[in-house]
Amino acid sequence: MLNATRKVTIIGLGLIGGSFALALKRLFPGINLCGYDVDETALVKGQEAGIIDWFSMDVKEAVRDADLTVISCSLNQTVPMAIKAIPHMKRGAILTDVGSVKETIVTSIEAVLPGDISYVPGHPMAGSEKKGLDGADTYLFENSAYILTPTEKTAWEAVDTLLNIIKGIGARPLIMSPSEHDNQVAAVSHLPHLLAAALVNSASALRDRYPDLFLLAAGGFRDTTRIASSQPDMWRDICLNNRRAILEVLEIHEGKLAEIKKSILKGDGEGLFCIFKNARENREKVPAGIKGILPELFEIVVVVPDRPGMIGQIANLLGERNINIIDIEILRVREGDGGTIRFGFLNRDAAQGAVKVLREENFVVYPKFS
Numbered sequence: 001m002l003n004a005t006r007k008v009t010i011i012g013l014g015l016i017g018g019s020f021a022l023a024l025k026r027l028f029p030g031i032n033l034c035g036y037d038v039d040e041t042a043l044v045k046g047q048e049a050g051i052i053d054w055f056s057m058d059v060k061e062a063v064r065d066a067d068l069t070v071i072s073c074s075l076n077q078t079v080p081m082a083i084k085a086i087p088h089m090k091r092g093a094i095l096t097d098v099g100s101v102k103e104t105i106v107t108s109i110e111a112v113l114p115g116d117i118s119y120v121p122g123h124p125m126a127g128s129e130k131k132g133l134d135g136a137d138t139y140l141f142e143n144s145a146y147i148l149t150p151t152e153k154t155a156w157e158a159v160d161t162l163l164n165i166i167k168g169i170g171a172r173p174l175i176m177s178p179s180e181h182d183n184q185v186a187a188v189s190h191l192p193h194l195l196a197a198a199l200v201n202s203a204s205a206l207r208d209r210y211p212d213l214f215l216l217a218a219g220g221f222r223d224t225t226r227i228a229s230s231q232p233d234m235w236r237d238i239c240l241n242n243r244r245a246i247l248e249v250l251e252i253h254e255g256k257l258a259e260i261k262k263s264i265l266k267g268d269g270e271g272l273f274c275i276f277k278n279a280r281e282n283r284e285k286v287p288a289g290i291k292g293i294l295p296e297l298f299e300i301v302v303v304v305p306d307r308p309g310m311i312g313q314i315a316n317l318l319g320e321r322n323i324n325i326i327d328i329e330i331l332r333v334r335e336g337d338g339g340t341i342r343f344g345f346l347n348r349d350a351a352q353g354a355v356k357v358l359r360e361e362n363f364v365v366y367p368k369f370s
Contacts, residue, residue, distance in 0.1 A: 007032040009066040010052065011059070011081055013042045016098050016124065017072030018136030021051050023169035026138050036062035037073075042133050051136060060088040068161075071097040075237040079108040091116040094158045098124055100185065101241040102149045102178035110153055118158035121149040121178065124171060125189070131231070139170065146171035149178040186245035191253060193235055194246070196228035223299075297327060297344040298351035303364035304341055311341065317361060323353050342368075 008024060010017045013035045021033050035052035036059060037043050043055035056062040063069050063085045071081050078099045086109075089095065095117055099105045106121045113119050126144035146166045150159050159175075166173040176184070203221070207213050239246055263271035304310040311328065318325060327344030345351040351369060358365045 006067040007034065007065055009034045009036060009063050009069045011036045011062070011069065011071045011085065012073030012077075013037045013039075013046045013052065013055075014072065014132050015127070015135045015140075017070065018046060018051050018133045019126075019138065019140035020070055020072060020098070020124075020169075021046070022136055022138035023141055024165070025051075027165070027168040034062050034066065045133055049133075051133070059084045063088050063093075065090055066093060068094045068096070071095070071099075074234065075099050075101060075105075075241055078105055082109045083112055086112060086114070086117060089117050093117050094161060095119045096122045096162060098122055100189070100238055102181045104241050106149060106151060106178045110151065113153070118155040120154055120158050120162045121151075122162065123147045123149070123181065123185075125185075126171070141166075142170035144171050145174055147174045147176060147181055149176060149181045151178065182242050182245045183248070186242055186249045190238055190242060190246050191249045193227050193230060194239075194250070195253070196225045197235075200225050200228045223297075298346070298348050299327075299342055299344050299368040300351055300355055300358075301331065301366040301368060302341050302343060302358060303366075304339060306339065314341070314343070314358065314363070317357055318354055321353060321357055323350050323357065325354075 006028070008021075008031055010021050010033065013021070014037075017035075017037075021035070024031055024033065033052045033054075035043050035046050035055040036057070037055075038057075040057060043052070043057070046052045047055055059081070066089065069085060069089060071078050071085070073081055078097050082095065082097070086095065095109075095113075096119070097105065097109075099121075100123055102121050102123060106119075109119055109121075124141055124144060124146045126141050126146075148159060148162060148166075150156070163173050199221075203213060203217070260272070260275060262268075263275065302314060304314070315325060324345070325343050326346055327342075329342040329344075331340045331342055343354065345354060348369065351367065355365050355367055
């Protein structure tokens with residue numbers, strides 16, 4: 001069982017690795033945290049910020065005597081790093097990773113795993129638009145799904161240790177097989193990213209004909225395609241490592257898109273109505289209040305007069321009520337007249353509270369959530 005006297009090594013001190021380290025520090029203030037990364041600058045920054053206690057550029061030294069080693073590097077580097085680290089880990093140690101694809105990773109790591117080290121594959125469904133160590137947040141995993149994919153080779157005592165950690169840092173643990181994980185995240189995480197990329201590229205293909213096309217991109221387009229801003233190298237690796245499951249859900253999606261196209265070609269209004277009605281009913285079954293790869297934003301749009309300090313005034317009003325703003329975007333400003341500003345919040349209660357507070361102060365507010 002992990003406790004405050006144990007040593008933990010984080011391999012890969014980026015957004016997830018740094019956030020995991022901070023969350024562990026909050027859970028076990030006296031824990032001995034070592035960082036390893038190929039980027040020494042990140043390690044120095046992590047130590048200076050108190051995210052890790054010390055670091056090493058030598059994998060052997062970093063994992064020596066560690067009770068838990070967390071591999072939090074890029075997907076394509078997860079297996080090579082595990083192969084480097086495993087020979088130097090002590091007997092009884094636990095190894096876990098945070099990769100967003102599991103089956104290929106698990107198979108490769110278990111093939112080189114000795115019997116005296118416990119490997120518990122993991123995937124925290126949490127993220128941020130901020131990249132690298134600068135985005136590290138002790139509460140990043142709060143209320144997010146954290147999936148473990150043990151196999152018949154996994155020691156359940158080690159699974160229990162990870163479950164206690166996951167619950168302790170505020171995440172929601174789920175257990176499934178590696179293949180179940182890959183099939184499900186292909187549908188609800190990987191496919192949406194591919195569609196967002198396709199939507200942006202489809203619109204871009206028309207810009208030679210309509211140069212001002214993106215000026216017409218309203219909130220729906222922006223919100224639907226927000227995740228297309230994710231790291232291209234990460235999504236390249238996900239597609240190649242989860243090829244089977246992604247191709248399967250793409251085929252399903254192509255069939256659903258073909259149904260819409262067929263109904264439009266036939267002028268079948270009833271068919272289109274049924275498609276959109278089913279989509280609305282299924283969308284309403286998606287549970288609220290649990291974070292995915294990127295946190296859901298609950299947004300409001302506020303109409304403001306053209307006066308200096310309006311953003312600060314609104315922020316102060318909400319801050320006085322302990323309502324935390326996590327995203328701000330100036331949508332449009334008309335000099336001498338005013339404009340509109342979009343504010344984003346992590347949960348519905350905060351957004352509803354903001355609407356109430358600002359309307360009490362006679363601001364015009366449009367909620368952008370149902």
